[in-house]
Amino acid sequence: MSDEKLVDVRNVNIHFGPLHVLKDVSLDIRPGETVGLVGESGSGKTTIGRAILGICHVNSGQIDFEGKDIANVAPRERTGDAARIQAVFQDPYTSLNPSMTIEEILTEPMIARKIATAAEARDRVRDLLDQVNLPADAAHRYPREFSGGQRQRVAIARALALSPRLIVCDEPVSALDLSTQARVMDLFIEIQERTGVAYLFVSHDLAVVRHISHRVAVMRSGRIVEFGECDQVTARPEHPYTKRLLLAAPVADPVRQADRRRAFQELEAEA
Amino acid sequence: MTETTASIPAAGPQRSSLTGLVLRNPLGLLATALIIVVLLTAIFAPLIAPNDPAAVQIFKVNVAPGDGYLLGGDGSGRDIFSRLVWGARNTLIGAAIAVVVAALLGVTAGLFAGYFGKWYETASSWISDALMALPALIVLLALYQALGASIYLSMGIFGIMLSPGFYRLTRTLVKGVKNELYIDAARVSGLTDMRIIIRHILLVVRAPVVIQTSIVAGIAIVIQAGLEFLGLGDPSMPTWGGILQNGFQNMYNAPLGILWPGLAISITVASLVLLANAIRDAMQTGAAPSFRTPAIPAKYAAATPAPTPEEGVLLDIRDLVVAYPDGNGWREVVHGVTLQVRKGDVVGLVGESGSGKTQTAFAVLDLLSTGGKVLSGSITFDGEDLTKKSETEMRALRGRRIAYVPQEPMSNLDPSFRIGAQMVEPLMNVLGLSKAQAKARVLEMLARVGLPDPERTFNAYPHQVSGGMAQRVLIAGAVASSPDLLIADEPTTALDVTVQAEVLELLRELREEFHMTVVMVTHNFGVVADICDRVAVMKKGEIVEENAIGALFSNPQHPYTRMLLGSVLEDTEVRAYRAPAAKGNAA
Numbered sequence: 001m002s003d004e005k006l007v008d009v010r011n012v013n014i015h016f017g018p019l020h021v022l023k024d025v026s027l028d029i030r031p032g033e034t035v036g037l038v039g040e041s042g043s044g045k046t047t048i049g050r051a052i053l054g055i056c057h058v059n060s061g062q063i064d065f066e067g068k069d070i071a072n073v074a075p076r077e078r079t080g081d082a083a084r085i086q087a088v089f090q091d092p093y094t095s096l097n098p099s100m101t102i103e104e105i106l107t108e109p110m111i112a113r114k115i116a117t118a119a120e121a122r123d124r125v126r127d128l129l130d131q132v133n134l135p136a137d138a139a140h141r142y143p144r145e146f147s148g149g150q151r152q153r154v155a156i157a158r159a160l161a162l163s164p165r166l167i168v169c170d171e172p173v174s175a176l177d178l179s180t181q182a183r184v185m186d187l188f189i190e191i192q193e194r195t196g197v198a199y200l201f202v203s204h205d206l207a208v209v210r211h212i213s214h215r216v217a218v219m220r221s222g223r224i225v226e227f228g229e230c231d232q233v234t235a236r237p238e239h240p241y242t243k244r245l246l247l248a249a250p251v252a253d254p255v256r257q258a259d260r261r262r263a264f265q266e267l268e269a270e271a
Numbered sequence: 272m273t274e275t276t277a278s279i280p281a282a283g284p285q286r287s288s289l290t291g292l293v294l295r296n297p298l299g300l301l302a303t304a305l306i307i308v309v310l311l312t313a314i315f316a317p318l319i320a321p322n323d324p325a326a327v328q329i330f331k332v333n334v335a336p337g338d339g340y341l342l343g344g345d346g347s348g349r350d351i352f353s354r355l356v357w358g359a360r361n362t363l364i365g366a367a368i369a370v371v372v373a374a375l376l377g378v379t380a381g382l383f384a385g386y387f388g389k390w391y392e393t394a395s396s397w398i399s400d401a402l403m404a405l406p407a408l409i410v411l412l413a414l415y416q417a418l419g420a421s422i423y424l425s426m427g428i429f430g431i432m433l434s435p436g437f438y439r440l441t442r443t444l445v446k447g448v449k450n451e452l453y454i455d456a457a458r459v460s461g462l463t464d465m466r467i468i469i470r471h472i473l474l475v476v477r478a479p480v481v482i483q484t485s486i487v488a489g490i491a492i493v494i495q496a497g498l499e500f501l502g503l504g505d506p507s508m509p510t511w512g513g514i515l516q517n518g519f520q521n522m523y524n525a526p527l528g529i530l531w532p533g534l535a536i537s538i539t540v541a542s543l544v545l546l547a548n549a550i551r552d553a554m555q556t557g558a559a560p561s562f563r564t565p566a567i568p569a570k571y572a573a574a575t576p577a578p579t580p581e582e583g584v585l586l587d588i589r590d591l592v593v594a595y596p597d598g599n600g601w602r603e604v605v606h607g608v609t610l611q612v613r614k615g616d617v618v619g620l621v622g623e624s625g626s627g628k629t630q631t632a633f634a635v636l637d638l639l640s641t642g643g644k645v646l647s648g649s650i651t652f653d654g655e656d657l658t659k660k661s662e663t664e665m666r667a668l669r670g671r672r673i674a675y676v677p678q679e680p681m682s683n684l685d686p687s688f689r690i691g692a693q694m695v696e697p698l699m700n701v702l703g704l705s706k707a708q709a710k711a712r713v714l715e716m717l718a719r720v721g722l723p724d725p726e727r728t729f730n731a732y733p734h735q736v737s738g739g740m741a742q743r744v745l746i747a748g749a750v751a752s753s754p755d756l757l758i759a760d761e762p763t764t765a766l767d768v769t770v771q772a773e774v775l776e777l778l779r780e781l782r783e784e785f786h787m788t789v790v791m792v793t794h795n796f797g798v799v800a801d802i803c804d805r806v807a808v809m810k811k812g813e814i815v816e817e818n819a820i821g822a823l824f825s826n827p828q829h830p831y832t833r834m835l836l837g838s839v840l841e842d843t844e845v846r847a848y849r850a851p852a853a854k855g856n857a858a
Contacts, residue, residue: 004850032851040767041738053459076461087459095452099474108470109460148624158456177623178794182838189846196851204768211840214848231845248772250797252839254820257800264772 005064006031006166006198007052012061012071014047021047023222025061031165032196036213036230038206038245043219045202049168052200053087054078065166076112083113086159090171092151096143102129102154103139109161121161128157132187149180156187163195170202185211206249210234218242243267289478292553299549302542309539313360320353324509333525342531345514346521351531354509359535361510362492365426369491370484372430377437378480382468384438385445392442399435407432407494415503422504426495433487440483444476478554485547489540496536511536564642565599571646580654585788586612586635586756591648593630593639593812601646604630606812608648612756617782617789619799619820622809623835631809632758632792636675637665653755670701674749678761680741684733691729694748702752716747720777739770746777753785760792775802796839800824808832 007029014022021044029035039045050056052063054075063071065082075083086109089095096105106128107121116124126136132153143151152172159167169188173181189212192199203209209216209230216233218226218241226239237243247264251257293299312319321341331344341352380399384392410432411425418424448454449472457467492511498504499512506513511532518528571592578589593605605627612618620628633639635650637657650657652673657665669675677683685693691713698709710729717725720743733741742762749757759778763771779802782789791803799806800820807817808831816829827833 030848030850033848034846040769050455053455055455055458075459076463078461083461085459087456089452089456091452095456097453097457097471097474100470108457108462112460112462112466155456158460162460178796178835179623179838182840185840206768207840207843210845211843212846214846234845244769248769250772250775250795250801251841252796252800252824252836254800254824257797261772261776261801265776 004031006066008064010062012051012063013059014051014056015059021222025224027217027224029198029200032192032198034192034199034201034213036209036216037200037202037219038209038216039219040204044222045219046170049170049200049202053085053168081165084162084164085166086162086164087168088155088159088172091175092148092155095155096151098143101140101142105154106158106161109158113162128161131160132157148176149184152176152184164197166198168200173208174203174205188212206234206245289553293549296549296552298545302545302549305538305542306546309359312356313363316356316360320356322350322353324349324354324357333521343525343527345517345528351528354514355531355535357509358511358514361508362495365422365495366488366491368423369426369430369433370488372427373433373487374437374480374484376431377434378441381438381441382445382472385442386449386468386472399438402432403435405432411498422495422499425498426491429491429494436487437483440479441476444479445472448472448475482547482550485543489543492536492540565596565601567646578651580651583613584611585614585653587651589649591631591634591650592646593634594644594646596642604812608814610807610814612788612790614788615786616804617791617802619803619806620790620792620809621794621799621806623794626809627812628792628809629760632760632790636669636673636758670697671752672754673756673758674754676745676749676757676759676762678764680738680745681733683745684741686733690731690733690744698751712751716751720747739766742766742774750781750785755788757787757789759789763798778802796836
């Protein structure tokens with residue numbers, strides 16, 4: 001059972017004009033698993049997510065979802081579970097249409113996928129809001145009336161509307177305040193444990209990825225340089241670049257940070 | 272601390288609808304009223320016009336107003352008033368034809384071109400450019416010869432000629448929103464392109480298109496009147512342009528005859544333009560409420576005496592209150608902050624968004640956003656109260672003794688000037704160096720902040736360097752005048768983590784080298800632990816706890832500090848993977 005793969009990305013290459021942004025990338029996600037994807041800006045981590053979502057052209061390679069290649073299949077042409085792959089994006093301020101109410105935002109995927117009539121979809125809104133701990137009276141309000149954390153909860157509720165087996169989360173907490181971030185992370189974990197949804201969790205923050213992931217992949221310049229069990233990659237990395245990432249992130253403890261800084265400088269000196 | 276019960280604050284003034292805002296603007300109300308009058312006149316022309324517009328009464332040729340002809344008679348003895356009333360109908364139908372044709376063609380083409388781009392955009396832009404290059408009036412005159420005297424046909428063709436205006440506007444707007452994340456989210460949800468355009472994109476272009484429509488309607492009326500004035504209309508149909516022409520021919524017999532159609536045309540066109548302006552103003556007001564500076568409440572008036580400077584304290588903030596105008600009162604964002612920064616220290620100002628940390632720092636720099644004001648309290652810098660300084664004195668102080676490093680390096684460099692030029696100028700202004708001296712100093716500083724090729728960076732434009740390099744450039748600029756105090760607002764937040772480590776290291780070295788005192792605004796406790804000596808934790812405009820970092824991290828006193836430190840995701844237990852029991856779907 002644990003060898004079953006929900007998503008199997010194999011040797012994917014993507015070019016943006018002259019830029020080779022993904023180079024032979026391979027990655028798999030098991031059902032109910034979180035795979036963290038860490039990297040710095042321009043590493044191509046967001047592009048993998050977009051390729052899986054079907055909103056980015058793949059030049060070569062395969063993306064198997066439940067055994068079927070979905071690379072270059074646009075979301076609206078997907079069928080079965082592949083049609084229910086959802087996303088939560090980074091910026092909660094631009095990922096919700098400012099001129100639609102929360103109810104319109106949440107019912108739209110259900111109506112578009114024809115899994116519910118408009119009336120049935122509206123009935124589900126309360127349940128969706130409840131799942132992300134938002135009050136039911138949020139339905140008739142507009143996104144601008146909510147804080148960043150609350151908007152991100154709306155985005156999560158929208159992703160849940162189709163009962164997905166996979167959600168691509170692209171930096172979903174990096175625009176949030178520290179305490180909000182922690183609560184939204186807990187919500188992600190709680191939903192996964194309850195529903196068995198799998199996450200591809202893209203982030204630049206190793207600590208965030210460690211908190212939620214079962215396995216972690218590290219990207220640099222379009223390649224995956226390390227992919228393994230979460231604890232190993234985030235605590236005892238093998239690849240020099242992962243080590244550098246780990247030691248560069250300041251830890252919230254002056255004494256340990258002094259050690260970490262020293263270790264980072266030693267690593268830099270070696271390089 | 273759950274968000275379940277978190278109240279959702281009532282939204283600000285932008286709640287009021289666009290229509291409401293337009294009608295509350297006196298000019299908007301007047302323009303709307305006049306347009307409605309003209310529209311009603313056009314619709315109910317048969318009921319309003321007292322006479323048949325074509326009926327000729329030979330003894331009323333050029334008769335003065337009165338005697339059954341409200342505005343007098345024209346050169347053929349027809350009732351000018353009745354002709355104007357019917358003219359409103361014909362003129363508006365003509366203008367409407369032009370506007371509808373222009374908007375339908377232009378908006379549709381613009382939506383598709385903006386959304387799909389590629390060959391579609393290339394082709395439609397060629398057509399649009401070609402149409403714009405054609406002189407409209409000459410085309411209309413030529414077609415009049417070919418197609419005959421139908422003003423409606425002419426206005427239809429004029430509509431095609433006007434469509435590039437709508438096309439370009441719509442295409443630009445669509446390109447602006449099509450990369451928004453909510454469009455991606457809609458695609459992921461499985462919406463078809465048509466549905467995305469109708470549901471998500473059309474909403475955005477709606478208001479600007481209404482404005483454009485109003486302006487184009489005005490243009491169409493003027494051009495139509497012009498064509499008829501040149502005699503290109505259907506003489507049997509009363510229109511404003513036709514009446515004007517008739518009046519013009521009779522000007523020496525009945526000078527008033529040109530006044531009425533002239534008034535009708537200019538009032539209608541002016542109303543349309545004013546309405547467009549009112550809508551535009553309303554849209555902008557919706558985004559940013561207009562500022563009227565309300566009176567400062569008496570409770571702030573009591574002057575706080577600046578404290579006597581304490582030995583070794585460089586920056587002494589006492590009971591600082593910062594507020595922004597909000598309706599008829601003030602909304603405080605910093606409520607009485609007191610903080611002492613000793614010479615040579617790095618003090619972290621840490622908190623979540625809305626905690627007032629940036630506002631406190633900006634109050635020191637005297638760089639509060641529009642309307643922001645220090646209502647009470649004092650900011651003593653090296654023995655002088657900054658709140659009592661004039662704008663000029665502050666400008667002299669900033670850049671020379673107090674420097675600033677912003678959060679977004681790229682948006683703080685002007686993209687149209689070379690980096691070197693942007694750095695040389697402030698040094699010449701602030702330090703009074705010659706151009707050559709300033710350049711030498713800039714190159715020296717660029718080398719000092721670790722840029723591998725200072726000369727090349729000096730000659731580069733901002734877009735040619737990376738974010739990390741841009742931040743080094745800004746740090747070089749800030750430190751170049753050897754300031755006493757450096758205020759850094761989230762200086763590493765926009766940077767990658769490895770670049771952040773390098774920039775923090777650089778700040779640490781520069782601080783030693785230049786004996787700088789640093790106030791570091793940040794939300795990141797890792798950054799605080801790395802570089803700060805002391806830290807003040809802010810919450811909702813107040814400092815809840817202030818301490819040396821060792822004590823603050825090992826023994827946080829305030830519950831809020833403990834909550835924040837508890838939210839730091841570090842050394843958490845790693846989750847163990849279990850395959851879901853059944854083929855599990857979300858709820």
